Amino acid sequence: xxxxxxxxxxxxxxxxxxxxxxxxxxxxxxxxxxxxxxxxxxxxxxxxxxxxxxxxxxxxxxxxxxxxxxxxxxxxxxxxxxxxxxxxxxxxxxxxxxxxxxxxxxxxxxxxxxxxxxxxxxxxxxxxxxxxxxxxxxxxxxxxxxxxxxxxxxxxxxxxxxxxxxxxxxxxxxxxxxxxxxxxxxxxxxxxxxxxxxxxxxxxxxxxxxxxxxxxxxxxxxxxxxxxxxxxxxxxxxxxxxxxxxxxxxxxxxxxxxxxxxxxxxxxxxxxxxxxxxxxxxxxxxxxxxxxxxxxxxxxxxxxxxxxxxxxxxxxxxxxxxxxxxxxxxxxxxxxxxxxxxxxxxxxxxxxxxxxxxx
Amino acid sequence: xxxxxxxxxxxxxxxxxxxxxxxxxxxxxxxxxxxxxxxxxxxxxxxxxxxxxxxxxxxxxxxxxxxxxxxxxxxxxxxxxxxxxxxxxxxxxxxxxxxxxxxxxxxxxxxxxxxxxxxxxxxxxxxxxxxxxxxx
Numbered sequence: 001x002x003x004x005x006x007x008x009x010x011x012x013x014x015x016x017x018x019x020x021x022x023x024x025x026x027x028x029x030x031x032x033x034x035x036x037x038x039x040x041x042x043x044x045x046x047x048x049x050x051x052x053x054x055x056x057x058x059x060x061x062x063x064x065x066x067x068x069x070x071x072x073x074x075x076x077x078x079x080x081x082x083x084x085x086x087x088x089x090x091x092x093x094x095x096x097x098x099x100x101x102x103x104x105x106x107x108x109x110x111x112x113x114x115x116x117x118x119x120x121x122x123x124x125x126x127x128x129x130x131x132x133x134x135x136x137x138x139x140x141x142x143x144x145x146x147x148x149x150x151x152x153x154x155x156x157x158x159x160x161x162x163x164x165x166x167x168x169x170x171x172x173x174x175x176x177x178x179x180x181x182x183x184x185x186x187x188x189x190x191x192x193x194x195x196x197x198x199x200x201x202x203x204x205x206x207x208x209x210x211x212x213x214x215x216x217x218x219x220x221x222x223x224x225x226x227x228x229x230x231x232x233x234x235x236x237x238x239x240x241x242x243x244x245x246x247x248x249x250x251x252x253x254x255x256x257x258x259x260x261x262x263x264x265x266x267x268x269x270x271x272x273x274x275x276x277x278x279x280x281x282x283x284x285x286x287x288x289x290x291x292x293x294x295x296x297x298x299x300x301x302x303x304x305x306x307x308x309x310x311x312x313x314x315x316x317x318x319x320x321x322x323x324x325x326x327x328x329x330x331x332x333x334x335x336x337x338x339x340x341x342x343x344x345x346x347x348x349x350x351x352x353x354x355x356x357x358x359x
Numbered sequence: 360x361x362x363x364x365x366x367x368x369x370x371x372x373x374x375x376x377x378x379x380x381x382x383x384x385x386x387x388x389x390x391x392x393x394x395x396x397x398x399x400x401x402x403x404x405x406x407x408x409x410x411x412x413x414x415x416x417x418x419x420x421x422x423x424x425x426x427x428x429x430x431x432x433x434x435x436x437x438x439x440x441x442x443x444x445x446x447x448x449x450x451x452x453x454x455x456x457x458x459x460x461x462x463x464x465x466x467x468x469x470x471x472x473x474x475x476x477x478x479x480x481x482x483x484x485x486x487x488x489x490x491x492x493x494x495x
Contacts, residue, residue, distance in 0.1 A: 035467065036449075039474040047483055083373050212400040212446035225399075230422050290373030293417070293424065306404045306415070311372075321402040321450075329446040 003027055009343055011040050016347055018354040026340060034335040036328050038357060045359040049318030054080060054288055054309065057318065058153055061305075064320070065356045066147045067107045068298045070099050073152035076318075078232060079294030079307040080154050086284035092156035093234040094275040098169070099143075099151060100233065100296075101264040101271070105176075106135040107299035108257045108264075111351045115254060116187060118348050119196055124186050131179045134172050141165060156281030166272050173265050180265075184258045197251035201334040201346035204248055213330040214323045215301020216260065217350050220245045220252035227297035238270050250349035257351070287311050298323050300351050322356035378415075378426045383435065389427055390440045393418050398425065400444040405454045407486045412460050416440070434461075441466035449473070457484040 010021040019040035025033040045064055049057050061076045062069040074096055081088060088096075113128030136146045142161050143149035151157050161169075187193055203213065208221040218225055219242055226242035228235045243259045245252035288309035296303050301323030308317040327350040334346055381389050393400075401417035401424070408430075414437065416427040431437065439462050441448040448466045452473040455462045459482035475481070 037473075039472070039476070042474045044483065085370075085373075206397075209397060209399045210394070210444065210446070212402075212444070225419075225421060227422065286370075289370065291375050292373060293375045293426070295424070302401075304402060304417070306375075306417075308406060309372075317404070317406050319402075319404040325449060326402070326446070328449060333445075 004032065007340070009347075011037075013344065016344065016352070018352060019358075020352065020354050022335070022343070022347065024335070024340070024343065029340050031335045031338050031340060031343065034332050036332060038328075038354070041354070041358045043358060046318050046320060049320075050315055053313050054315055055154060057315070059150070061320070062148055062150060062152070064322075064359045065353055067110065067353060068103055068300070068303075068356070069148045069150075070103050070152055071296055071298045071303060073150075074100060074233070075294050075296040075303050075305045076307075077152055077154050078296065079292040079305045080288050080309075081284065082292040082294065083288035083290050083307065083309055084154075084284040084286055086155055086282060088156050089279040089282060090234070090276045091160070091278045092280045094271045095157045095161060095280060096152060096233040097235060097238065097271045098161070098268050098275075099149065099157075101267045102135055102138060102169075104299045105261055105264045105268075106132050106139075107351075108261050109135065111257060111299075111348075112183070112187060112254070112261075115345070115348055116193075118345055119193055121187075121190075121193065124183060127179075127183045127186070131176055131183065134176050138169055138172055141168065153281065155284050156279070158281070160280045166275070170269065170272060173268060177262070177265055180261055184261070188255060188258060194251060196342075196345055197254060197349075198247070198249060200250045200342050201338060201349055202247075202249045203330055203334055207333060208248070208330060211330045211333055212326050213301075214326045215298070215351075216243075216253050216256040217301065217327050217330055219243060220256045221248040222246040225302075227295050227302050230295065232296060234271060237274070238267055240267065250346055253349045253351075287313060288315070298356075300324055300353055300356070301326065320359050322353070322359060324350070324353045324357045327352070328357070375426060377424055378428050381416075381427045381429050383429065383431055383437065386427070386429060387438055387440065387443065390416065390443050393425075393427075394443050396420070400446045403447065403450045403454065405458050405460060405484075407458060407484065409486075412458065414454075414460075436461045436463050438463055439465040456482075458482060459485065 005026045007024045011019040021037040023035040062073040064072050109128050109132035113125045116124035139149050140146045143151050203221050205221045224242040224244045228240045245255050289311040291308045294305040304321035306319035309315050398418040404415040406413040414429040418425045451462045451465050452469045
């Protein structure tokens with residue numbers, strides 16, 4: 001008789017309130033195999049994208065995910081703009097960077113809080129989420145809503161940010177940075193936290209590349225790939241160096257996200273210091289025609305939109321590859337050999353977003 | 360707001376750069392060569408082009424992107440590349456389910472139950488019921 005036991009981890013689990021299941025095969029307490037199961041909440045967004053007008057799709061794609069809605073819209077709009085030969089005004093490109101980086105900041109705060117919660121560090125969880133409220137308030141003040149801000153559109157952005165609000169963002173970021181120093185120190189230097197993260201879920205660089213890992217998961221394995229270095233929006237003018245760690249474990253992934261918070265703060269400051277005056281939107285003429293491959297960097301990694309259009313008002317094909325779906329094979333490779341007790345934290349370490357995956 | 364001079368639908372369609380055409384019998388060799396060159400597997404895209412399926416295999420080296428493009432008549436079997444790039448198993452299952460494209464030898468085959476459930480629509484991404492095109 002085999003000593004192996006199969007345990008279904010999810011789709012409901014206290015540490016991961018998202019509908020994904022990992023079917024774990026264990027030998028005593030050691031994981032031998034993990035098989036992922038998704039599809040619990042698949043929404044058919046790609047098909048819906050063929051049925052709606054290409055301008056309506058902006059509203060559709062920004063509802064794929066509540067955490068990075070602006071960046072979904074950005075990726076889609078950049079693809080459509082390429083197909084229409086539209087050049088976005090410089091001020092709009094800077095505003096796109098500002099809202100994108102604020103999204104990354106709030107997403108990383110959300111994740112750092114969830115990690116602290118998963119480790120039983122509730123006061124630190126509340127600290128990160130309290131700090132995150134500053135960012136949500138910035139969204140409300142500059143866009144009128146806290147979650148799906150709906151400011152990105154084809155040809156630019158729907159709203160400008162007035163100088164007083166740019167000043168307000170800088171003041172809030174100063175306060176956030178100070179609070180971040182305390183909270184990040186709490187998670188990166190705590191002995192107990194380190195014991196739960198260091199050496200857990202190791203992904204060597206070669207394996208990370210072959211398994212198609214993206215974002216902080218890939219960069220924590222020492223691979224300096226960040227789609228922002230392509231220079232889309234205003235990233236080319238602002239300059240960016242990928243944040244890289246070499247440990248390849250859950251701790252390295254945490255360090256990458258913590259350091260990226262500071263990087264995002266600096267990018268917003270730089271964007272505000274250099275933002276040009278002028279229009280924030282153009283009205284592109286004609287209709288999208290051809291095929292485009294659009295790529296941006298979400299908080300969780302590389303986001304891909306492949307768009308095929310035939311010159312009509314509806315798209316021939318809208319293909320969306322989200323970062324979590326790219327990181328699932330890497331997760332499957334990280335788990336064998338680990339203890340059952342470490343599965344929740346290792347799973348959390350890829351920052352899974354099933355809302356994106358089940359587009 | 361200003362108006363931009365942009366492409367009209369009468370202008371030639373925009374194309375994706377760095378696309379290499381590939382034949383079915385050389386697919387696995389080309390993918391194996393990509394693996395040897397340490398290219399990162401990005402994803403695959405399937406398009407329903409009427410009598411044919413079009414498959415794009417997207418790879419990246421750093422920030423440089425490369426795409427293999429395969430056109431094949433509907434009903435033709437395609438070998439899975441998941442024996443070379445394990446990461447392809449999810450998207451291959453997805454294409455098999457949503458388009459009905461017969462992909463053989465997937466490393467982890469969900470047999471049509473990755474995204475779709477019993478009693479759900481079959482091959483929903485096919486254009487058998489074409490979307491009405493509006494001319495606005």
